[in-house]
Amino acid sequence: xxxDTILPDAASFDTLxxxxxxxxxxxxxxxxTPTPIQAKAIPLALQGLDLMAGAQTGTGKTAAFxxxxxxxLLPFASSSTSPAKHPIxxxxxxxxxELAIQVEESFKVYAKHTPLKSLVVFGGVDIRTQTPHxxxxxxxxVATPGRLLDHVEQKTLNLGQVQILVLDEADRxxxxxxxxxxxxxxxxxxxxxxxxxxxxxFSNEIKRLADDFLTNPVLVEVARSNATxxxxxxxxxxxxxxxxQAFLTQLxxxxxxxxxxxxxxxxxxxxxxxxxxxxxxxxxxxIHGDKSQxxxxxxxxxxxxxxxxxxxATDVAARGLDISDLPMVINYEIPSAPEDYVHRIGRTGxxxxxxxxxxxxxxxxxxxxxxxxxxxxKTLIKVKADIEPTSRKPAHHAAPTSNxxxxxxxxxxxxxxxxxxxxxxxxxxxxxxxxxxYEPTVLNxxxxxxxxGINRKLPVAAxxxxxxxxx
Ligand code: AMP
Numbered sequence: 001x002x003x004d005t006i007l008p009d010a011a012s013f014d015t016l017x018x019x020x021x022x023x024x025x026x027x028x029x030x031x032x033t034p035t036p037i038q039a040k041a042i043p044l045a046l047q048g049l050d051l052m053a054g055a056q057t058g059t060g061k062t063a064a065f066x067x068x069x070x071x072x073l074l075p076f077a078s079s080s081t082s083p084a085k086h087p088i089x090x091x092x093x094x095x096x097x098e099l100a101i102q103v104e105e106s107f108k109v110y111a112k113h114t115p116l117k118s119l120v121v122f123g124g125v126d127i128r129t130q131t132p133h134x135x136x137x138x139x140x141x142v143a144t145p146g147r148l149l150d151h152v153e154q155k156t157l158n159l160g161q162v163q164i165l166v167l168d169e170a171d172r173x174x175x176x177x178x179x180x181x182x183x184x185x186x187x188x189x190x191x192x193x194x195x196x197x198x199x200x201x202f203s204n205e206i207k208r209l210a211d212d213f214l215t216n217p218v219l220v221e222v223a224r225s226n227a228t229x230x231x232x233x234x235x236x237x238x239x240x241x242x243x244x245q246a247f248l249t250q251l252x253x254x255x256x257x258x259x260x261x262x263x264x265x266x267x268x269x270x271x272x273x274x275x276x277x278x279x280x281x282x283x284x285x286x287i288h289g290d291k292s293q294x295x296x297x298x299x300x301x302x303x304x305x306x307x308x309x310x311x312x313a314t315d316v317a318a319r320g321l322d323i324s325d326l327p328m329v330i331n332y333e334i335p336s337a338p339e340d341y342v343h344r345i346g347r348t349g350x351x352x353x354x355x356x357x358x359x360x361x362x363x364x365x366x367x368x369x370x371x372x373x374x375x376x377x378k379t380l381i382k383v384k385a386d387i388e389p390t391s392r393k394p395a396h397h398a399a400p401t402s403n404x405x406x407x408x409x410x411x412x413x414x415x416x417x418x419x420x421x422x423x424x425x426x427x428x429x430x431x432x433x434x435x436x437x438y439e440p441t442v443l444n445x446x447x448x449x450x451x452x453g454i455n456r457k458l459p460v461a462a463x464x465x466x467x468x469x470x471x
Contacts, residue, residue: 016042019071021113026067029109035060036222041196042068050195050214054202054221058346062106065092065166065196070111072164072194073139077115086117086137087161093145093185095172097122097293098300103168104142116140123147124293131156145173145181152188159188167213170199171206171339179209186213200346201339232349234357234378236369239385241362244332245273247385248360249280251330252310258327259303262312263344265333273332274312284310315340331359334368338375360385 013026013034034042037055044051045068055061069090078085092107094100104120111118118140121130127150134141134157141148141157151157165186167173173182195214199206210217239247248262264270267288274286285299285308302308315335329348335341341359348355361369361382373379 016067017046017071018042018067019074021074022067022070022110024113025110026063028112031063035064037061037220038064038067040220040222041065044218044220045069045194045196046071048072048194050217051197052210052214052217052219053196053198054219055198055200058349059222061168061198062103063110065168065198066103066107066110069140069164069166070107070114070116073116074114076139079115081136083135083137086139088138088141088157088159089161090140090164090166091148091159091162091185091189092140092142092166092168093148093173093182094142094168095144095176095178097124097144098296099169100142100144101297104140107140107142111140118142121147121151122293123150127151127154127156145178145185149181149184152185159185160190162189162193164194164196165189165213167195167197167199167209170197170209171201171203172343174203174205174209175337175339182209182213200343203339231354232345232357233355234345234359234380236359236361236380236382237385238361238366238382239387241364243385243387244360244362245276247387248273248330248332249277249282250388251358252277252282253280257309259306259309260311260328260330261326261344261347262310262330262332263335264312264314265335267314269333270312270314274310277310277312282310283308284312286312288314315344326355328356328358331357334359334361334365334372336368338368338372341372342376 011033013023013031016034016039018026037053037059041051041053041061041064045065053061053064055064069092073089076089080086092103094103100120100122104118107118117136117138119130119133119138120142121134122144123146127147130147130151131154134151143151148157152159167182173179195217197210197214197217237247251257252260262273262284264273267286267290270286270288271290274284277284285302287296287299291299299308299311303311312332326348329345331341331344335344345355345357348357359369359380369380
């Protein structure tokens with residue numbers, strides 16, 4: 001493949017070359033047109049090529065790999081109940097349990113008109129509950145790396161027939177220190193296989209990983225890496241650290257917010273803050289790594305069902321959460337890694353919807369904010385927070401009192417904030433960003449080499465601008 005192999009943009013799923021049972025499942029979900037990453041990645045993956053795909057969260061990247069995988073496995077689909085007829089043929093590695101659950105759910109949705117079977121395995125739950133399911137035989141396994149290796153050690157699965165490997169959110173896998181596990185897993189797989197790698201950001205480490213495990217990859221990028229969605233309005237409020245809790249409460253009670261994820265840097269802050277908000281009468285819960293898997297799933301389900309209006313989360317726990325129509329995220333603390341900001345605010349404005357991302361910034365976090373602005377190539381407008389005197393708590397107060405008289409906000413506003421079941425809409429994206437024709441930027445292989453740092457000739461199928469040059 002050469003640099004001039006630019007594939008036309010697909011206006012509809014019918015033109016992507018997908019088999020009828022998959023098209024039917026897509027129609028059932030209500031998707032009208034493929035998202036840009038789907039339009040680019042699906043035909044290439046169907047050709048059996050290795051992909052290095054740069055796609056932000058919320059761009060539809062799960063279907064971009066799930067649909068071609070299912071199509072490639074269709075010839076092997078069997079209705080037999082014999083486990084031998086259902087060896088693991090596709091392995092999808094993801095960084096977190098929540099993402100693992102979501103990705104596997106997507107496979108089930110897209111595979112519903114086929115006999116292909118999928119399973120998810122992740123840590124934090126009794127391994128023995130997963131083994132019987134593995135033994136029945138499944139074609140697609142979605143796994144977190146650690147638990148996959150546990151199963152390998154216990155000889156409860158066999159990876160000898162894997163034909164397709166996906167590394168989803170590869171950047172986060174590296175951030176979470178999964179590199180040694182990934183190397184061990186790669187060594188267990190057949191050498192001849194197709195590899196699909198998805199990452200929201202392209203750091204030097206990601207490029208090295210791509211070098212290690214992809215063969216002549218096609219680079220596909222549909223939104224600027226490290227870019228934030230234009231349909232997310234970003235606001236920054238400056239204040240003292242000690243005023244953040246009061247300001248957040250004021251914001252939540254006053255603003256017309258339906259549901260929000262509030263990000264903190266630490267698990268302790270997440271727990272404390274959710275308790276403090278509860279005392280203010282706000283339906284909040286925390287989701288972080290110290291919570292059991294059961295607690296995390298319960299909190300997430302409650303949030304999705306609208307029983308909780310504020311989910312306080314750390315970065316690791318929130319990674320990959322797909323909550324449709326989430327209108328707002330709030331950065332209670334600014335992440336020191338600027339990429340995390342991109343991931344956090346990618347929780348809103350998904351699938352073409354619009355969203356708001358609010359950051360509460362204290363003096364020592366200004367430096368982190370400057371790094372974020374550099375990364376996203378945008379200057380954010382900063383406003384001094386106007387904190388109502390009655391909202392302000394003495395600094396030593398770990399949690400605000402539950403006395404509503406402490407607030408100037410009315411009970412009516414407080415009422416408004418009591419959770420109501422969310423209306424789940426699976427309506428197709430109507431945002432012009434999704435519907436706009438694909439405009440590839442053609443690069444020659446030399447400039448691509450410099451940009452990606454991959455020291456060999458990459459066949460380039462399609463590339464939209466925005467790779468960080470020389471980084
Ligand atoms: P993902 O980036 O895979 O996490 O997907 C983000 C959201 O986009 C999910 O809620 C998907 O159901 C939704 N989605 C995926 N593909 C499409 C599409 N072609 N049209 C509308 N929504 C989609």
